[in-house]
Amino acid sequence: MKPQDIIAGKSSLWIFGYGSLVWKPDFKYKRSEVGYIEGYKRRFWHGDNFHRGNDESPGRVVTLIEDDDATTWGVAFEVSGSQLKESLKYLNVRETVRGGYITKMVDFFPHGEDRSPVQALVYIATADNPLFLGPASPEEIGAQIAVCRGKTGHNLEYLLRLAEFMRSSCPHVEDHHLFAIETAALTVVSYLLAAQ
Numbered sequence: 001m002k003p004q005d006i007i008a009g010k011s012s013l014w015i016f017g018y019g020s021l022v023w024k025p026d027f028k029y030k031r032s033e034v035g036y037i038e039g040y041k042r043r044f045w046h047g048d049n050f051h052r053g054n055d056e057s058p059g060r061v062v063t064l065i066e067d068d069d070a071t072t073w074g075v076a077f078e079v080s081g082s083q084l085k086e087s088l089k090y091l092n093v094r095e096t097v098r099g100g101y102i103t104k105m106v107d108f109f110p111h112g113e114d115r116s117p118v119q120a121l122v123y124i125a126t127a128d129n130p131l132f133l134g135p136a137s138p139e140e141i142g143a144q145i146a147v148c149r150g151k152t153g154h155n156l157e158y159l160l161r162l163a164e165f166m167r168s169s170c171p172h173v174e175d176h177h178l179f180a181i182e183t184a185a186l187t188v189v190s191y192l193l194a195a196q
């Protein structure tokens with residue numbers, strides 16, 4: 001979907017973040033809500049040769065993989081008025097042009113009792129994306145993240161900030177994939193530091 005098609009006729013829009021967007025939206029928004037989407041699992045299966053890696057050593061960032069039994073927790077940001085066009089223009093470069101993500105509309109469920117879902121835009125990197133790296137063990141992914149860096153910073157920062165967000169904002173959620181990779185990456189870092 002092109003940004004102009006997304007905002008056609010809309011005065012406001014919710015944008016769901018589940019990776020770097022949860023800790024670094026970098027666009028103006030009216031309000032935000034922690035919550036989840038259904039039917040997708042978050043996986044470090046997408047490559048990144050710009051923000052957190054390069055062509056020789058692509059980093060690993062998250063995408064969403066369809067799974068009817070899964071939910072993914074993150075943050076939805078409501079943008080309205082001029083924020084709508086500004087946020088989509090910014091995210092089109094950050095997510096689509098540089099990251100290879102496409103856009104979909106999903107139901108977002110704000111955290112809390114009996115909250116009705118709202119439609120939200122989400123950026124997803126699909127398996128046909130040339131940067132898609134696919135499944136690997138937490139040890140392999142952790143080792144890759146421990147040594148990669150790109151124009152925006154270290155891949156380890158991306159991992160640790162997402163893990164911190166989940167612990168602080170979603171303490172009731174056990175994200176085995178995320179925390180196993182965090183443990184593996186920190187183990188590699190400790191070995192590298194000890195070897196110095």
Ligand SMILES: N[C@@H](CCC(=O)N[C@@H](CS)C(=O)NCC(=O)O)C(=O)O
Nearest residue numbers: 017018019020021048051099123152
């Ligand atoms: N689309 C996901 C993942 C977004 C994401 O991590 N995209 C990368 C692009 S490859 C990014 O924005 N990186 C910025 C950074 O690493 O600071 C989200 O909603 O948070």
